[in-house]
Amino acid sequence: MPAVDMPVWIAAPVALLAAAPGLAQTVLNASSPTVNLNSGEARSIAVSASKGGAVAYTVTGSPAWLTTSSGNNFTTPDTLYFRIANSMCGTCEATVTLAPAGGGEGTRVTVTYHTDTAQAQTLLSISPTSVNLSNTLARSITIKDSRGGVVAYTVAGRPPWLTTYSANNFTTPDTLSFQIANSNCGTCTAEILLIPTGGTETPVTVTYNLSAGSTYRVKPGRVTLAYPASPGSGCGAGYMSGCSIAMESSNAAVTTYNAKVNSTEGGSWLLINGTASYVNGAPVAKGLSLMVNGNAAGSMPAGVYGGQVLVYNPRNQSDILMVNVSLLVNPGSMTISPASGAGGSQTFTMQFPHPGGWRNLSVVNVLINNTLDVKHACYLAYLAPPGTLLLTDDEGNDPGPAGTIAPGNSGTIENGQCGVRLVSSAGEGNLLTLTLNVTFRASFAGSKTIYLASRDNAENNSGWQALGTWEVKVAPPPKTAPKKKGRPGGTVVKKQGQ
Numbered sequence: 001m002p003a004v005d006m007p008v009w010i011a012a013p014v015a016l017l018a019a020a021p022g023l024a025q026t027v028l029n030a031s032s033p034t035v036n037l038n039s040g041e042a043r044s045i046a047v048s049a050s051k052g053g054a055v056a057y058t059v060t061g062s063p064a065w066l067t068t069s070s071g072n073n074f075t076t077p078d079t080l081y082f083r084i085a086n087s088m089c090g091t092c093e094a095t096v097t098l099a100p101a102g103g104g105e106g107t108r109v110t111v112t113y114h115t116d117t118a119q120a121q122t123l124l125s126i127s128p129t130s131v132n133l134s135n136t137l138a139r140s141i142t143i144k145d146s147r148g149g150v151v152a153y154t155v156a157g158r159p160p161w162l163t164t165y166s167a168n169n170f171t172t173p174d175t176l177s178f179q180i181a182n183s184n185c186g187t188c189t190a191e192i193l194l195i196p197t198g199g200t201e202t203p204v205t206v207t208y209n210l211s212a213g214s215t216y217r218v219k220p221g222r223v224t225l226a227y228p229a230s231p232g233s234g235c236g237a238g239y240m241s242g243c244s245i246a247m248e249s250s251n252a253a254v255t256t257y258n259a260k261v262n263s264t265e266g267g268s269w270l271l272i273n274g275t276a277s278y279v280n281g282a283p284v285a286k287g288l289s290l291m292v293n294g295n296a297a298g299s300m301p302a303g304v305y306g307g308q309v310l311v312y313n314p315r316n317q318s319d320i321l322m323v324n325v326s327l328l329v330n331p332g333s334m335t336i337s338p339a340s341g342a343g344g345s346q347t348f349t350m351q352f353p354h355p356g357g358w359r360n361l362s363v364v365n366v367l368i369n370n371t372l373d374v375k376h377a378c379y380l381a382y383l384a385p386p387g388t389l390l391l392t393d394d395e396g397n398d399p400g401p402a403g404t405i406a407p408g409n410s411g412t413i414e415n416g417q418c419g420v421r422l423v424s425s426a427g428e429g430n431l432l433t434l435t436l437n438v439t440f441r442a443s444f445a446g447s448k449t450i451y452l453a454s455r456d457n458a459e460n461n462s463g464w465q466a467l468g469t470w471e472v473k474v475a476p477p478p479k480t481a482p483k484k485k486g487r488p489g490g491t492v493v494k495k496q497g498q
Contacts, residue, residue: 026055026104028076035082037113041200042069042083045109047098049076052362052383053459056101065089066111068096069129069203071191081203082111085125085146089113122151122199124172131178133208138165138179141204143194145172156193161185162206164192172196178206186210186262186308186322214321215251216284216311223290224460226328227269227297235290238463239331242291245323247284247311256281258314259288262322264307269296269327272309281314290325302330302430304356304458326460328355332430334452334465342471345439347423351431352454358384358427364434365453365464368418372451372464378418378444382425382434389422389436391415417444442474 027050035043049055055076059068065086071079080098092113099106123146131139145151152171155164161182167175176194188208193201211221223235223245231242247257259279264270271291273279282288288311305327313319332353338346354360361384369377374396381390387407393399394416403413405422412421423435450468455461 026050026100028055028057028098028100028105028107030080030098030107030109033107033109035109035111037082037084037111042081042203044071044079044081047076047078047080049100052077052457055104057106058099058101059096060099061094061096063089063092063094065092065113066094066096067125067129067202070205071203073130073189073205073207082109083202084113084123122147122149122196124151124153124194124196124199124202126194126202126204129203130205131207133178133180133206134212136180138177140175140177143172143174143176145196151196151199153194153196156195156201157190158192159185159188159190161188161208162190162192180208186324211321213319214311215249215254215313215319216257216321217248217250218288218311218321218323219246222324222326222459224326224328225270225290225292226331227292227294227300229292229331231291236463237461238465239328241294242289245288245290247287249284254313254315254319255284256314257284257288257311258282259309259311262308262310264327265305266300266303266327266329267296269293269300269305270307270309270325288323292327297327297329300329302355304328304360304460326458328460330355334454334462334467336450336452336468339450339468340470342473344442344472344474345437346470347435347437348450348468349433349435350452351433352452353430354432354454354456355430356456357430358432360456360458361432361454362457363455364432365451366436367451367453367464368438368448368470369451370446370448372449372466376417378415378420378438378440380420380436384427384432387425389413389420391418391420412439417441440472440474442476445472445474447471 029048029050031046035045037043057074062068065084067083067085069081095108095110097106097108125144125146127142131141133139150172158164161180163179163181165177187210190206192204192206194204195201220235225241226239227241229239229241232240233243235243235245259272261270261272261277268276269292271293273282273289307325307327309323309325311321311323334352336348336350350366352361352364363384364382366380367377374392376394379392379396389405391399391403391413393403405411405413412419418441419439421437423437426433448470449466450470451464452467453462453464
């Protein structure tokens with residue numbers, strides 16, 4: 001049976017992971033199944049995915065009288081806004097469907113609006129409700145007063161990297177244009193508020209991706225480094241102080257690149273190709289090397305820092321690519337106690353650190369098996385928020401309610417290899433401590449390795465680490481002595497002469 005490279009519930013941002021067969025599909029959750037619009041003000045719900053992290057989704061079934069807008073470009077975790085677009089509908093009701101873009105189980109939200117309870121307020125109608133800037137060209141939206149009048153409005157929340165232009169001096173009906181002002185932001189998202197005089201604001205989500213039109217291709221495009229840690233080879237999951245990114249070009253004529261450290265939080269902790277900040281005419285085929293500058297990182301407080309590397313074409317400086325780099329300072333080490341032993345049952349205590357504080361952890365994993373294989377294993381995931389423990393079924397799939405201990409509940413979850421009881425979980429400072437009582441099945445006997453892994457809210461991934469061994473020995477049931485033959489009642493009758 002082939003082993004898998006990484007856990008089912010952990011999705012590393014810096015490597016493509018092999019998914020286990022039968023992986024459960026994504027389920028979208030909405031904080032409320034109903035929304036009541038009784039005025040021109042927007043009402044919102046929180047949208048999340050069952051496995052956490054970023055999941056793109058679509059909204060279908062929205063009628064003409066309803067406007068939907070997203071606080072995060074329709075990607076979880078998100079805030080989805082509903083606003084009346086045309087109050088002439090009177091009393092209106094519609095059910096919209098939120099569905100994961102990559103497939104999975106969606107959710108429905110019923111939206112109602114009642115004219116008789118609505119307040120007369122100025123409200124802007126915009127189209128489209130979001131703008132994607134993929135290059136330096138401007139993109140525009142149309143703006144109208146929802147009641148067809150003329151109203152002045154202002155633009156709030158515009159970041160420094162974005163410029164706005166009005167065709168009608170910020171008065172409806174108007175065409176409002178957005179254009180990138182500073183491409184050094186890399187991948188940028190902002191929610192702009194359009195506020196009419198005497199009315200309520202309307203949000204517009206504007207995004208920009210510097211790398212969208214680049215000739216260069218890198219793998220991975222987002223890297224996490226750690227200090228202190230040992231250097232690795234290719235960039236991937238795990239705590240490494242240095243690694244290499246594979247590079248290629250979609251244009252065969254482009255064989256070299258320039259690169260520079262565009263920005264770093266907390267100091268000059270990032271080295272590229274062994275230099276402090278700049279690389280000139282490097283071969284694409286040799287890739288890009290990233291390394292933590294220990295002299296700088298050694299004096300930095302424990303925490304999470306961000307940086308950027310700008311890759312650009314020596315002959316065409318508009319042909320650029322941005323690589324985002326994270327630094328975890330003082331990442332610590334995952335531990336398990338006891339780290340070795342033998343028996344059929346044991347209470348294990350595991351600690352999972354995070355330099356930014358334990359609340360930054362989203363999921364931690366435990367896998368006990370003779371190899372790194374999710375099938376026929378004792379394979380667990382603990383979702384730090386909200387505090388749910390899951391044990392996969394025998395094939396390594398999401399077990400559903402039967403293999404789940406919900407927050408605040410107790411009990412034992414079981415599969416064919418083990419039964420697990422959550423003894424306690426506690427977070428303090430940089431550490432999440434998880435204590436589990438594990439009882440092994442007799443059929444699972446033999447030498448096992450205990451693997452731990454963790455992922456945080458920013459998708460930084462520790463990778464699997466083999467941190468313990470256990471010899472599963474389950475005592476056989478006691479033998480029952482055979483009963484002596486005799487008369488009913490248990491009396492043994494002796495023969496004459498005995």
